[in-house]
Amino acid sequence: MTTRVSSNNLLIANELYDFINQQVLPCTKLSSQQFWLAMSSIIEEFSAENQQLLETRSKLQKQINQWHKTNQYNSEDLTSYKNFLQQIGYIETPVEDFSITTSNVDEELATMAGPQLVVPITNARFALNAVNARWGSLYDALYGTDAISESNGAEKSGSYNPVRGQQVINYGRDFLDQVIPLKQGSHHQVIDYQVNDQQLQITLADKTTTQLLNPEQWLGYQGAASNPSAILFEHNNLKFELKFDSGNEISSRDLAGISDIIMESALTTIMDCEDSVATVDAQDKVVAYSNWLGLIKGELSTQVTKEHQTFMRKMAKDKQYLAADNTAFTISGRSVMFVRNVGHLMQNDAILTSDNQPVYEGLLDAMVTSLIGSIDVNSNNEFKNSKFGSIYIVKPKMHGSAEVAFTDKVFTRVEQLLGLNKNTIKLGIMDEERRTSLNLKNCINAAKDRVVFINTGFLDRTGDEIHTSMLAGVVERKNDIKKTRWISAYEHHNVLTGLSCGMSGKGQIGKGMWAIPDNMADMLEQKIAHVNAGANTAWVPSPTAATLHALHYHQENVFTIQQNIADLNTQALLDEMLQIPLATSTNWSEATITQELENNVQGILGYVVRWINQGIGCSKVPDINNVGLMEDRATLRISSQHIANWLHHGICQPEQVEQVIEKMAKIVDSQNTGDATYVPMVSNWQTSMAVKAARALIFEAQHQPNGYTEPLLHHFRYQLKHGKS
Ligand SMILES: CC(=O)SCCNC(=O)CCNC(=O)[C@H](O)C(C)(C)COP(=O)(O)OP(=O)(O)OC[C@H]1O[C@@H](n2cnc3c(N)ncnc32)[C@H](O)[C@@H]1OP(=O)(O)O
Numbered sequence: 001m002t003t004r005v006s007s008n009n010l011l012i013a014n015e016l017y018d019f020i021n022q023q024v025l026p027c028t029k030l031s032s033q034q035f036w037l038a039m040s041s042i043i044e045e046f047s048a049e050n051q052q053l054l055e056t057r058s059k060l061q062k063q064i065n066q067w068h069k070t071n072q073y074n075s076e077d078l079t080s081y082k083n084f085l086q087q088i089g090y091i092e093t094p095v096e097d098f099s100i101t102t103s104n105v106d107e108e109l110a111t112m113a114g115p116q117l118v119v120p121i122t123n124a125r126f127a128l129n130a131v132n133a134r135w136g137s138l139y140d141a142l143y144g145t146d147a148i149s150e151s152n153g154a155e156k157s158g159s160y161n162p163v164r165g166q167q168v169i170n171y172g173r174d175f176l177d178q179v180i181p182l183k184q185g186s187h188h189q190v191i192d193y194q195v196n197d198q199q200l201q202i203t204l205a206d207k208t209t210t211q212l213l214n215p216e217q218w219l220g221y222q223g224a225a226s227n228p229s230a231i232l233f234e235h236n237n238l239k240f241e242l243k244f245d246s247g248n249e250i251s252s253r254d255l256a257g258i259s260d261i262i263m264e265s266a267l268t269t270i271m272d273c274e275d276s277v278a279t280v281d282a283q284d285k286v287v288a289y290s291n292w293l294g295l296i297k298g299e300l301s302t303q304v305t306k307e308h309q310t311f312m313r314k315m316a317k318d319k320q321y322l323a324a325d326n327t328a329f330t331i332s333g334r335s336v337m338f339v340r341n342v343g344h345l346m347q348n349d350a351i352l353t354s355d356n357q358p359v360y361e362g363l364l365d366a367m368v369t370s371l372i373g374s375i376d377v378n379s380n381n382e383f384k385n386s387k388f389g390s391i392y393i394v395k396p397k398m399h400g401s402a403e404v405a406f407t408d409k410v411f412t413r414v415e416q417l418l419g420l421n422k423n424t425i426k427l428g429i430m431d432e433e434r435r436t437s438l439n440l441k442n443c444i445n446a447a448k449d450r451v452v453f454i455n456t457g458f459l460d461r462t463g464d465e466i467h468t469s470m471l472a473g474v475v476e477r478k479n480d481i482k483k484t485r486w487i488s489a490y491e492h493h494n495v496l497t498g499l500s501c502g503m504s505g506k507g508q509i510g511k512g513m514w515a516i517p518d519n520m521a522d523m524l525e526q527k528i529a530h531v532n533a534g535a536n537t538a539w540v541p542s543p544t545a546a547t548l549h550a551l552h553y554h555q556e557n558v559f560t561i562q563q564n565i566a567d568l569n570t571q572a573l574l575d576e577m578l579q580i581p582l583a584t585s586t587n588w589s590e591a592t593i594t595q596e597l598e599n600n601v602q603g604i605l606g607y608v609v610r611w612i613n614q615g616i617g618c619s620k621v622p623d624i625n626n627v628g629l630m631e632d633r634a635t636l637r638i639s640s641q642h643i644a645n646w647l648h649h650g651i652c653q654p655e656q657v658e659q660v661i662e663k664m665a666k667i668v669d670s671q672n673t674g675d676a677t678y679v680p681m682v683s684n685w686q687t688s689m690a691v692k693a694a695r696a697l698i699f700e701a702q703h704q705p706n707g708y709t710e711p712l713l714h715h716f717r718y719q720l721k722h723g724k725s
């Protein structure tokens with residue numbers, strides 16, 4: 001039973017009330033009385049409109065379903081379909097051309113291009129790693145992943161393998177030749193780097209001395225000039241550091257004594273309160289908010305035990321160097337943080353209204369994450385997040401411009417109530433719902449004074465694509481949907497729209513997640529496409545992936561690419577985006593159908609069982625080919641909607657799906673035997689809340705609002721925790 005405090009017509013769970021009063025408010029200028037009155041005002045002023053927006057979503061979905069029942073969708077002639085979507089307001093009339101006017105944006109978002117890391121905020125160990133992932137070891141990232149092949153004696157053996165090590169060193173030297181070429185010779189031949197007479201002097205094996213071809217790329221050093229412990233360079237506005245740790249096994253084998261190349265990696269990080277976490281009640285919300293508080297104050301720390309060593313992980317300090325003329329300078333040691341709030345859909349009983357209704361969680365997040373963010377705005381501590389006094393909030397899962405306008409209004413009011421200047425809160429818009437993609441220009445316009453990124457969340461977007469057009473016909477197999485026409489049009493349209501709204505140099509045009517966390521070789525090969533497409537950031541699942549993806553921003557200069565994208569005409573892409581990913585042939589063999597179901601069900605069970613039983617919101621789950629995939633609520637949305645589509649159109653039958661669930665539950669249980677806290681499904685079949693949740697997520701998927709997974713996930717996890725929903 002949650003105990004509650006009554007304040008300003010709200011019933012606030014004690015955990016939340018105490019956390020805000022005792023830990024947050026003392027760091028601000030607000031009193032408890034002021035804050036809870038403000039919270040009450042936000043809930044009072046915006047709940048009805050929030051509700052109304054959700055009703056519009058479901059009304060539009062009903063109209064679309066009805067249209068598909070009475071009309072044949074024709075991909076060759078979209079006229080009547082498009083007219084219908086315009087008539088019901090699903091496609092909006094585009095606003096006049098405009099440019100965004102967002103100001104006070106940190107350079108990491110506006111004028112720099114590099115990886116964006118996403119991390120579940122509830123996991124302090126990961127969150128600390130993420131904020132510190134501004135800098136990452138290239139050598140570790142290459143040595144420890146499949147970025148370098150294990151063939152020809154280069155295996156990752158237990159101890160250091162010098163054959164593999166040499167390949168890492170060679171890779172590093174190739175990188176140096178590419179980004180900081182020498183006037184003469186190659187970095188492969190260098191035996192010494194040192195500072196001499198205010199210059200970086202580089203000596204080759206034949207004892208000739210040389211310099212960088214572009215000496216201004218050398219920024220500074222640490223240690224003694226004649227024997228630096230680190231040297232700092234810059235290329236494409238990204239920095240990296242050569243490290244010289246003497247006595248280290250790597251440096252002792254290296255011609256120039258280099259022990260590592262430390263790359264500027266995750267320029268920005270999204271601390272995620274949304275799809276990668278399981279926060280169903282006040283207790284969970286307080287974990288999320290207190291980590292955000294710790295990160296904003298620079299005080300978060302956690303004990304980590306790794307390889308038989310225990311240490312405290314803390315936030316990295318800024319990095320100090322000496323410039324050529326021996327003046328000291330400092331550069332940031334940490335990623336600039338966004339916090340991703342939840343969308344408009346969910347309610348949470350961390351606070352109840354006077355008539356016992358759980359409040360909209362998005363309103364709660366807006367107030368609390370901004371309140372905590374305001375500590376950064378008003379402070380000048382060494383861990384300051386935004387040098388420009390901005391609070392960066394990502395708002396996911398908005399449908400169309402009215403919902404963005406609503407967010408903008410809420411943020412404006414939050415600013416007033418917290419005593420912040422207008423537009424202090426910057427908005428990252430996830431372009432991840434079909435109604436937002438089709439009306440992206442209007443969406444950006446609705447927040448043009450505060451928008452700071454548009455990001456293609458292609459995973460949610462795929463789920464929405466399937467759900468919205470559920471009745472149009474049978475969709476392609478899950479992996480084949482990635483090859484269909486709408487998705488490339490959507491990705492391209494996002495970049496062009498962002499550029500045409502003047503986002504270049506003012507904010508981020510972002511691309512989606514690399515969802516195969518262990519496949520770094522593939523990522524290195526494929527994710528350059530994001531840079532080539534004109535996106536100045538793209539999501540990565542881990543710090544290691546951030547370091548490797550940073551290489552792409554050295555390979556190409558995104559801002560030059562953006563300038564060279566001349567044709568900003570988005571009109572033709574709108575029709576392409578309306579190409580529903582329907583299967584061209586449904587003549588699949590039984591084996592193919594079974595394989596598709598097994599793959600989807602394995603992903604669903606592998607993710608849901610940890611979510612429901614252990615409260616883990618993001619997991620690496622093997623697919624049926626044993627490739628570990630990042631699963632979160634968005635990937636779950638795709639898998640569940642996909643099965644729902646095939647069930648609805650009779651490609652598979654409920655009994656068949658039930659059999660697949662039983663079969664895959666055994667496999668998922670066996671995959672988790674190494675986890676002592678894992679609760680198996682098969683041996684608890686009748687009672688397992690995870691099994692109930694997974695079955696509901698499949699068989700009730702078609703009727704979930706916009707195909708979202710969080711209502712059912714929350715329902716079953718809450719039941720498990722509290723014995724009721
Ligand atoms: C559609 C969307 O919304 S995408 C956005 C949501 N997705 C995310 O946020 C992805 C976050 N990523 C993760 O949670 C994890 O990387 C997973 C679950 C995908 C894979 O995890 P695993 O490979 O099993 O990681 P594992 O537990 O082995 O951890 C490996 C190390 O990497 C670190 N790490 C992994 N992911 C992250 C991350 N996102 N941020 C910071 N550190 C991370 C861990 O801290 C750990 O290092 P440590 O031992 O020094 O603490």
Ligand SMILES: O=CC(=O)O
Pocket residue numbers: 275396430432456457458459460461512513634
């Ligand atoms: O939030 C990201 C997505 O792909 O969905």
Ligand SMILES: [Mg+2]
Pocket residue numbers: 275396430432457459460461634
């Ligand atoms: Mg998403």
